Amino acid sequence: MSIDHDHGVTGAEHTGHVPAVPDPGLPHHTWRPTDVDERLAKRAERQVASLFGLSAVCVILFLVAYFAFDIGDNHTTVGGFAASTLALGSTLGLALLFIGIGIIQWARKLMSDQELVEMRHPARSSDEDREATVEALQLGLEESGIARRPLVRNSLLGAVGLLGLPAIVMLRDLGPLPGDALYHTVWKKGMRVVRDVVGTPINVADLEIGDLVNAEPEIVFAVDEDGEHVLHGADLQIAKSKAAVILLRMDPSDITPGKGRENWSVDGIVCYSKICTHVGCPISLNERKTHHLLCPCHQSTFDLADSGKVVFGPAARALPQLPLMVDEEGFLVAQSDFTEPVGPSFWERDS
Template identity: 45%
Template sequence: MSENKDQGTGGAQRPGEEGGAPGRVVGTPSPAAERRLLPEGDVSAPEGAGEELDEQSAKRAERVVAAFFLLAFAASVAFIAYYIGWSGRDGGMHGIDRARESNLWLGGTMTLAFLAMAIGVTIWVRRLMTSKPLVQERHELRADDATREAFTKTFLDGAKESGITKRPLLRRTLLLAAAPLGLAPLVLLRDLGPLPEKRLRHTYWGEAVRRAKAEGKKGVRLVVDGTNKPLKASDFATPGGMITVVPEGIEEHAEHPLNEVAKAVTILINIPPDQLKPVKGRENWHVNGIVAYSKICTHVGCPAALYEQTTHHILCPCHQSTFDATDGAKVVFGPAARPLPQLPLAKDEEGYLVATGDFPEPIGPSFWERG
């Protein structure tokens, strides 16, 4: 038995046995042969360190670096000019139609600015800076007068070796290139949103109703979103149904159709008339139990697109805000603070559902452009 045991271990002594090596915990690194990261004695400088630069080559490199800094300056100025100037035409960069163009030019000019700056600094470091070994001794964490003087001397020597004091062309072009980039964050504050205006006090429903009444009509017809088909009350006579509608002609007459559709999108719900509890002053805003509410949740603007037929509750899937469709879309659950705005409805002479006015209050969250 003893002979087999020795063969299984290869004849090696186990840790902890007499004459055996001390054991090592699994997962820890093996003991290093040397306890020092650097050898004792003087540390030689890397090859080429401390050598004087060839002034003719240095001048050429200086001009190259300056050219890249000037390119960075031009690109950053182009970024600011495009953001302030060209992006403000035809709806501006905040319009959906021009988002791709804005991203291309703004991203391209900013990338060029940072890339040119990085290339210039890289060439400066590799071609114009001399190097010499620096030895930092470890002492107690205190700053006496001698340490401060040594730091000042080292800093000034570093500035001298970098060439920033010796080569004013590089210093000036670097500052010139960095100045517009320092102003860029101030310009980008515009992306926090436009100044408060009265844009969302009204939707395209109001404009469409005014145009229809000017033509002698009772109101603007409701068309199904996606098909643009006008909707009759008889087409939507089954209680419990829900459909999304927009104003008729919005794609032809609106200046920015996608933006206007996003604000004017409305849900149409058919509720048994005996279950309706109309808000005071809105008793005639429905057609045989058909009511219309803004589809934009008043919490953070998600689409309130779910409807529970048995309870007549409208649900926003983002944060579970719940609105009672029978009671003026009043909030019954969730973080929303206001009911969904209601759209006044009627029938025209041909039986089509029409809106007779705009939403009586701003749509969407309370922190939007309420004005």
Template identity: 50%
Template structure:
């Protein structure tokens, strides 16, 4: 046992050997006195050293440097606003032409530059503000039980007030206003982008109420466009279907996004058909819109044993036996059914267009 008077620490180190346990002084120790192979250390504790002395920043010592830092921060926020405006202008000035790959590159480059400038301006400005101008005194927060007493709520108000004072957001009006402007302007490019994806000057519900399907249109395989006979659809099989002539349509991608269909065959006795839909299937062959009624993802997974259709995006599940009613997930309505039959040559054809709008159910409908 060695005792160090200067440190206030008693240290006993033990090592195990073949015949038992010995300590570093060479005296024998009974095996039961210590655990073999372990060092036993005890301490009387030591004083809390506290936090190191606070070092003031250059902006704390020199008001001129503080003003320079302030100008840098609000300039970055104004650059962020300029980046957001530039992104919107670039989106309009360089429209995408699907027949011109160069237009895609120009749109992507300039749009990306604008959004990058908008993000970097806010990010770098906020970091520089925190590092150079906000309150820089170290503090110790003693943990205590969380309570909802009047004193706690009053202290919370004080903390918000202190945060306002320490950050300077209340008195540094240029920084505050430029940050607010940057945060308001930053989402605008996203609004413009998403709005550009939707129909222009038209009501979405009207567009989704009509597709390329019509009476007598043959069901064809996607993507080949070859017609399919009822005899080719066996029980348990599923096919991705598009309307006849879709591949030759000038706006085929837009039309396919509405008209894509899943074709399946189950035992006719498994189908629970509601009144008015008795002739919408042909000998157990049913066709349903492939566009999920949640947010429009492609419903592409058919479970042969359960007769369920699964949307891979958010796991909405539809029951084919019960007219594709929703049995799980966020979708709120069944997949629209395409009425089908066969023509004189045995090919599957549509009886009409869908009788309800296809796609996400959040669209307004009359």
């Protein structure tokens, strides 16, 4: 292209044609040292296997540290950090790091070294391209050398396999197995129903038709008749949350009691678990005219006038009902524990 200072652009642009840029092509391929020297390839193979071996050693050190240090003990420190936290974090982190570095070194020095050009294609590849891709993946697996280099393959499998042990060991931190705890709550015969938070007992005369009250069991801080210590602290709060209930008073004529539940209400006062049977959200949205209780999470709706049956939403089970009676002082108490598990369904539940 040339420039005419009197008349502007001349030459190729003057005619409307721009010369094409020549294809520079690919530079000459430079082979890696490990491609041409088998001695260097063997050394690289030993390096990769050593990295995988170091990962396995770190996993073993993680397991040793897990049992050697008391989890949560902040008195034993290293450099101002809790020894257990530092040991567990560093060993597990190094185990993953060594595997990552080993795979990178494997790819850089031992896997097949080729330069490819991929042309653009439609969003859905043709059947021929798909078959070619499967063939390429199979070829890549062969060219990775995993079949020809058993030392790398076996050390990788060993390191990755050992990484499952920390996950298995740490399952212990999830707590003890539940046993039959999912089937029961702390409710028992004669236990008073008290208002949530304030803990005051509820007299039948305290409630008017339409009133809905969030309640919980009254747990006395003492030793029970069996000589067992009553729950306290975090265990107490967990027990109360699992046994949380709601009271609703309605016209007794509106109640349709289920079979065997004819005496579970007191003067139109019914009591149900506050935990939704779908995924365990707390329920307290009351439709006063219909006696329906709505879960705010996924809109499951239960009919408290008809044994807590599901009338809408994803919940598959009725709300568990707590049988009520009145003690000598006129306060509401439980006849017994719930007759079915509270909360969401679980594998072993059969009713």
